[in-house]
Amino acid sequence: MPSSDHSAPQLAALAGLLADATRATFCLALLDGRAWTGGELARYAGVAPSTASAHLSQLVAGGLLVEERQGRHRYIRIANPQTAQLIEDLAAFSGPPPAPTGTLKARSVGTALARARTCYDHLAGRLGIAITDALTARGLLVQDSGFALTDDGLGWFAAQGMDLAASGGSRRPVARPCLDWTERRPHLSGLSGAALCRHALEEGWCVRIGSQRALKVTDEGTRRLHELLGIEPEELELAPTGNP
């Protein structure tokens, strides 16, 4: 074995993680930024739970994904935005060549997703972060090792007409942090997050656009968010990134 390149085995190992249709399916599904459970991914890919478990262990060990155990669930996410970018690059490279209108459309869909979207059953994107910040600033939500609603917070939800107890028993925590994909900061998940998302859609604060998970904040929504939580319209814009 002559000089060669000592980094080839590492490259091969990384590529090997994505070189299986099932693992690739997992990674593509996880590109939505959500945290999936092992079982969900298994069903989605159409393989046995045991098979999925082994694959996920590989992907986690390889650093592409990270896991978060919670009770009997194993929540799986893509490790970080760089990894997501890499997977997207590879997927784009292997997919249809240029896709004339597709690229343009995908870009605008991307920014729409970054503004506001659903994540599972709660709100994410700039909107999700803004709400989480506002709740925290008003003393309705405390961010410790986890998230927790204060008494004032419980009162606020009740005042809006959201009954957190009616949302399916006690099988789920009331407030939970969920790492936001585009913002890289945790937003409100859990029962209260789901209730708030449902409420927002029912009250017309935002509407779904397209068949995607993307949302659009309505004028009414902008006004109500300002009234109820002091959220300024500017907070719903995508300022930080320098993209046109």
Added chain:
Amino acid sequence: MPSSDHSAPQLAALAGLLADATRATFCLALLDGRAWTGGELARYAGVAPSTASAHLSQLVAGGLLVEERQGRHRYIRIANPQTAQLIEDLAAFSGPPPAPTGTLKARSVGTALARARTCYDHLAGRLGIAITDALTARGLLVQDSGFALTDDGLGWFAAQGMDLAASGGSRRPVARPCLDWTERRPHLSGLSGAALCRHALEEGWCVRIGSQRALKVTDEGTRRLHELLGIEPEELELAPTGNP
């Protein structure tokens, strides 16, 4: 098998091409932009020629590499700059994390390579293109389906003291186009290209820097290139790209 993602198999197939240490070694070696022969790659990776042949067929079929048959040789190159970029991205991702000085150094090495370098045994990069253009403009070289020196061209080489016949018999064409990696345009290869490169180094027009294939055009070289071929110093700069 539920909805899933129909593009997963394609992604897996692409990743699978790089998921083997030998194929990864090939691709990393080819990142230098040169065209290697199958045998060279086989020796470099330390595998049997037959094994290498099969791997190369896969990579070509997969679109990562392209081949150019020439006599009994099979010249292999990376298909296009986008592919090279992808491989580099993956390699960087799998390699050591940030590499404090490494990244910086690699960047400057990269620009040096883009300015002037050897490609096999001839000149490439901005320098190679400038020379090829100048020879063509002066009627010394014609670019048809291939490259060919004119009578004037043969005379010019002789006048510079380069004996093209003395460079190893007739086993190689006098002038041949070679696709330049950084410029994406063909530059002069073949016997005359090799002779010119040797001449340039002997006369001190350029010197090797580092252990790489990178070259630096000396002040003397800049002057002589202007005298002999009318090449302006600006032509040796990297203008087109907008990188800082």
Added chain:
DNA sequence: GCGTCGTTTCGGCGCTCACCGAAATGTGCG
């Protein structure tokens, strides 16, 4: 405590695939 459910471990099956050596093909040169 006991059933339910998500997950993991274990054993085993079958297929793919990287590898080699030997022989075949094809090209260039004397």
Added chain:
DNA sequence: CGCACATTTCGGTGAGCGCCGAAACGACGC
């Protein structure tokens, strides 16, 4: 033509790996 050399084809071998089902594990909720 015949030798030399680069490459390819063709078996054949061995290892690795994806898959499943059954059983074990552990958390949850009644």
